Amino acid sequence: MDWQAVLATRGGRMKASEIRELLKLLDRPEVLSFAGGIPDPALFPADAFRTAMAEALSGPAAGVALQYSVSEGYRPLRDWLAGRMADLGVPCDADNILITSGSQQALDYLGKLLLDPGDTMLLGWPTYLGALGAFNAYEPCFDRFDPSDNRAPLDAAAAAAGRVKALYLTPDFANPTGETLTLAQREAALDRAEALNAALIEDGAYQVLRYDGTPVPAILALEIARKGSIEACRTLYCGSFSKTLAPGLRVGWICAAKPVIRWLVLMKQASDLHSPTLNQIATEHVARTIFDTHTARIRTVYRARRDAMLAALDRHMPEGVRWSRPEGGMFVWLTLPRGTDGAALLARSLETERVAFVPGRAFFADGSNGNTLRLSFSCADAAMIEEGMMRLGRVLRAS
Amino acid sequence: MDWQAVLATRGGRMKASEIRELLKLLDRPEVLSFAGGIPDPALFPADAFRTAMAEALSGPAAGVALQYSVSEGYRPLRDWLAGRMADLGVPCDADNILITSGSQQALDYLGKLLLDPGDTMLLGWPTYLGALGAFNAYEPCFDRFDPSDNRAPLDAAAAAAGRVKALYLTPDFANPTGETLTLAQREAALDRAEALNAALIEDGAYQVLRYDGTPVPAILALEIARKGSIEACRTLYCGSFSKTLAPGLRVGWICAAKPVIRWLVLMKQASDLHSPTLNQIATEHVARTIFDTHTARIRTVYRARRDAMLAALDRHMPEGVRWSRPEGGMFVWLTLPRGTDGAALLARSLETERVAFVPGRAFFADGSNGNTLRLSFSCADAAMIEEGMMRLGRVLRAS
Numbered sequence: 001m002d003w004q005a006v007l008a009t010r011g012g013r014m015k016a017s018e019i020r021e022l023l024k025l026l027d028r029p030e031v032l033s034f035a036g037g038i039p040d041p042a043l044f045p046a047d048a049f050r051t052a053m054a055e056a057l058s059g060p061a062a063g064v065a066l067q068y069s070v071s072e073g074y075r076p077l078r079d080w081l082a083g084r085m086a087d088l089g090v091p092c093d094a095d096n097i098l099i100t101s102g103s104q105q106a107l108d109y110l111g112k113l114l115l116d117p118g119d120t121m122l123l124g125w126p127t128y129l130g131a132l133g134a135f136n137a138y139e140p141c142f143d144r145f146d147p148s149d150n151r152a153p154l155d156a157a158a159a160a161a162g163r164v165k166a167l168y169l170t171p172d173f174a175n176p177t178g179e180t181l182t183l184a185q186r187e188a189a190l191d192r193a194e195a196l197n198a199a200l201i202e203d204g205a206y207q208v209l210r211y212d213g214t215p216v217p218a219i220l221a222l223e224i225a226r227k228g229s230i231e232a233c234r235t236l237y238c239g240s241f242s243k244t245l246a247p248g249l250r251v252g253w254i255c256a257a258k259p260v261i262r263w264l265v266l267m268k269q270a271s272d273l274h275s276p277t278l279n280q281i282a283t284e285h286v287a288r289t290i291f292d293t294h295t296a297r298i299r300t301v302y303r304a305r306r307d308a309m310l311a312a313l314d315r316h317m318p319e320g321v322r323w324s325r326p327e328g329g330m331f332v333w334l335t336l337p338r339g340t341d342g343a344a345l346l347a348r349s350l351e352t353e354r355v356a357f358v359p360g361r362a363f364f365a366d367g368s369n370g371n372t373l374r375l376s377f378s379c380a381d382a383a384m385i386e387e388g389m390m391r392l393g394r395v396l397r398a399s
Numbered sequence: 400m401d402w403q404a405v406l407a408t409r410g411g412r413m414k415a416s417e418i419r420e421l422l423k424l425l426d427r428p429e430v431l432s433f434a435g436g437i438p439d440p441a442l443f444p445a446d447a448f449r450t451a452m453a454e455a456l457s458g459p460a461a462g463v464a465l466q467y468s469v470s471e472g473y474r475p476l477r478d479w480l481a482g483r484m485a486d487l488g489v490p491c492d493a494d495n496i497l498i499t500s501g502s503q504q505a506l507d508y509l510g511k512l513l514l515d516p517g518d519t520m521l522l523g524w525p526t527y528l529g530a531l532g533a534f535n536a537y538e539p540c541f542d543r544f545d546p547s548d549n550r551a552p553l554d555a556a557a558a559a560a561g562r563v564k565a566l567y568l569t570p571d572f573a574n575p576t577g578e579t580l581t582l583a584q585r586e587a588a589l590d591r592a593e594a595l596n597a598a599l600i601e602d603g604a605y606q607v608l609r610y611d612g613t614p615v616p617a618i619l620a621l622e623i624a625r626k627g628s629i630e631a632c633r634t635l636y637c638g639s640f641s642k643t644l645a646p647g648l649r650v651g652w653i654c655a656a657k658p659v660i661r662w663l664v665l666m667k668q669a670s671d672l673h674s675p676t677l678n679q680i681a682t683e684h685v686a687r688t689i690f691d692t693h694t695a696r697i698r699t700v701y702r703a704r705r706d707a708m709l710a711a712l713d714r715h716m717p718e719g720v721r722w723s724r725p726e727g728g729m730f731v732w733l734t735l736p737r738g739t740d741g742a743a744l745l746a747r748s749l750e751t752e753r754v755a756f757v758p759g760r761a762f763f764a765d766g767s768n769g770n771t772l773r774l775s776f777s778c779a780d781a782a783m784i785e786e787g788m789m790r791l792g793r794v795l796r797a798s
Contacts, residue, residue: 001596001598001631001632001633001656002596003658003659005596006513006564006565006596006597006598007512007513007662008511008512008513008514008515008518008537008564009515010511011512011662014662014665014666014669015665016665038466038467039466041461041462041463041465041466042462044461044462044465044466046456046457046461046462046465049456049461049465050452050453050456050457050461053449053452053453053456054449054452054453057445057448057449057452058445058449062440062443062445062448062449063440063441063443063445064440064647065647066440066443066445066448066645066646066647066648067437067438067440067443067645067646067647068437068641068646068647069647100671101500101671101674101675102671102672104669104670104671104672105670105671108669108670108671112407112409112536113406113407113410114405114406114407115407116407116408119407130669130672133668133669134669134670136669137511137666137669137670138407165405165407166405197400197401197404197405198405199400199405232400233400234400242467246465246466247465247466247467248463248464248465248466248467248468248675248676248677249465249675249676249677250671250672250673250674250675257400259402260402263406263410263413266413266414266415267413267536269532270413270503270507270529270532270533270535270536271503271504271507271533271536272499272500272501272503272504272507272649273501273503273529273649274649275500275649276500276647276648276649276675276678277647277648278647278648278678279675279677279678
């Protein structure tokens with residue numbers, strides 16, 4: 001069978017992530033890994049989910065929990081989310097919410113909704129690797145959006161001849177940098193999207209994980225403040241329970257103007273009918289019962305780990321290494337002296353010190369900036385962080 | 400916001416299904432509905448799922464069940480499925496299996512893998528409505544594949560100038576007709592796919608629900624018999640637990656040659672990372688424990704309902720109405736006298752007799768054959784079937 005003859009052209013853009021291939025090597029127990037970007041499973045509210053699932057699967061309720069359900073998602077969960085969005089300054093109702101299978105699916109659907117081959121997507125340099133993967137399936141061009149420089153991207157966008165369809169941003173504690181956009185940067189991003197008549201995709205995956213500093217309004221809230229109603233807004237907000245409750249149930253959402261949600265409901269119907277019924281029922285139960293107490297608890301744990309990592313970096317990094325000081329999230333981003341290659345460093349680091357991280361190059365749509373790396377503190381205790389940063393410092397001094 | 404200016408061209412093909420809009424009107428309790436195509440929730444193995452979920456969420460296992468997991472799917476479930484595929488005459492291993500979120504997602508992924516805009520997909524006239532929806536997002540042309548006529552489709556396909564990418568078939572108890580392809584028809588479909596160098600998508604969603612007659616080998620099994628190994632095969636088999644265990648957990652699979660599975664794993668990673676971990680663990684537990692006894696039990700129930708429906712049709716249908724006599728599945732397909740319009744009939748039927756069905760036109764890619772309708776017997780007991788077919792007969796006699 002000659003598969004190449006029948007594959008769609010997008011097939012040529014699919015390739016295994018270099019990172020994921022590397023990460024397969026890191027499973028060895030003697031490696032201190034700061035590579036993963038996953039929540040600590042010890043913090044999952046397993047008892048609450050067990051209770052919620054048992055209830056949903058008892059008596060006549062089971063016939064509902066195990067049956068097909070509507071593509072837009074479980075109504076009580078959409079109601080709960082509408083309430084949460086209102087708390088973020090986004091007054092809306094259940095018809096502004098689509099339940100997705102994690103916010104990864106939200107990104108896939110928004111790419112599918114907006115992108116024809118050759119269209120331009122503006123995004124950060126670096127940006128979330130999974131966003132590059134999701135959008136890539138729809139064969140766009142990627143161009144750089146730098147929130148601290150207002151001119152360059154407009155020029156680049158102009159060159160794309162009116163085919164800039166969207167701007168993608170993670171305003172809070174972004175993966176991979178951990179950085180947060182200021183109010184002025186958010187307003188500038190909105191101005192840019194307005195000027196281009198482009199959609200603005202706001203990825204709120206880490207929004208709840210703020211450890212200190214002053215919260216900055218969501219971009220969608222800022223746009224509503226300008227326009228009076230979510231129905232007039234171009235911002236498409238993507239949220240997720242993966243970093244707050246648990247990722248394994250795959251529950252996320254999109255909050256947007258109703259016509260957009262209606263198109264996305266049709267897309268969901270055609271692509272997987274609906275997200276699992278039981279998962280939505282259980283998530284609503286757990287969110288309604290323990291969301292605030294649970295997220296307060298995990299913030300306390302992650303805050304201490306972030307503090308431990310920043311302190312250890314202060315102690316152990318050699319001259320010439322800079323890093324972000326995130327107010328939340330799971331990541332610290334290191335910039336190494338120019339000419340250092342993160343991937344080569346990882347190979348040496350694994351060999352000589354058995355410490356792992358993610359080389360930064362993969363987060364850049366153009367594969368630039370090899371002198372960067374991402375560290376995650378979410379799954380490491382203070383002792384592991386201290387030992388790991390000491391080892392990393394030795395690797396860097398030896399390079 | 401001018402959304403039309405930023406939507407991808409595929410947006411123009413998204414529209415709410417006429418059927419789904421109609422079905423919203425059928426929720427009234429006084430309507431006898433044979434419209435739905437869903438399993439009877441009273442038959443779901445809720446206790447088995449409750450036990451499996453409780454176990455998966457207890458102790459350290461919970462940290463796995465609620466965590467991110469690999470895109471290809473839960474290994475023990477893939478192993479179990481490989482064993483089942485071997486029982487169907489498809490020797491393979493776990494690396495030939497991708498877990499999807501229902502077989503609807505399998506169809507979406509295969510469309511995404513194969514179709515560029517303007518490519519041709521051959522499929523039945525009528526065919527599964529959800530397949531039309533899934534493929535439609537990738538902007539193909541649809542052309543007719545008639546398994547009982549070997550010439551016409553080849554001509555049409557030739558006209559499509561080598562861009563026939565795939566042939567889609569549900570060989571057993573198809574939705575909407577309930578019909579099953581003979582061995583000769585399956586071999587002819589394979590010949591056609593070979594001649595066109597096209598993929599053959601085999602939808603096995605109803606395969607387990609055979610109530611009588613002689614099982615016919617899966618098309619993938621026939622192709623392996625020709626070629627010696629799944630690795631040489633162009634058939635892409637889609638399966639689902641939705642009709643056997645429960646649809647609400649959204650667990651399905653694709654079984655195919657390993658290079659195809661590897662591309663699909665990358666696609667899955669980019670589109671939703673993975674299907675929910677807990678759902679896969681629980682499904683494996685339930686499948687391993689009770690699959691055969693459970694499916695034997697539901698076959699007994701559904702067989703009796705099919706028998707009741709065929710007997711009631713014999714009693715109550717007027718002259719000039721023909722229907723399929725399915726050996727399995729959930730559907731009987733009626734062909735009404737030429738000129739009768741199924742949609743108009745439904746409106747009258749709801750008004751005068753409060754009985755519901757699905758007009759057949761929506762199942763035809765070209766919207767032809769309005770004089771057809773689909774009845775489902777899966778959720779109706781014998782008394783409801785008798786009463787419903789009597790009413791339907793009255794409606795037809797009055798038209």
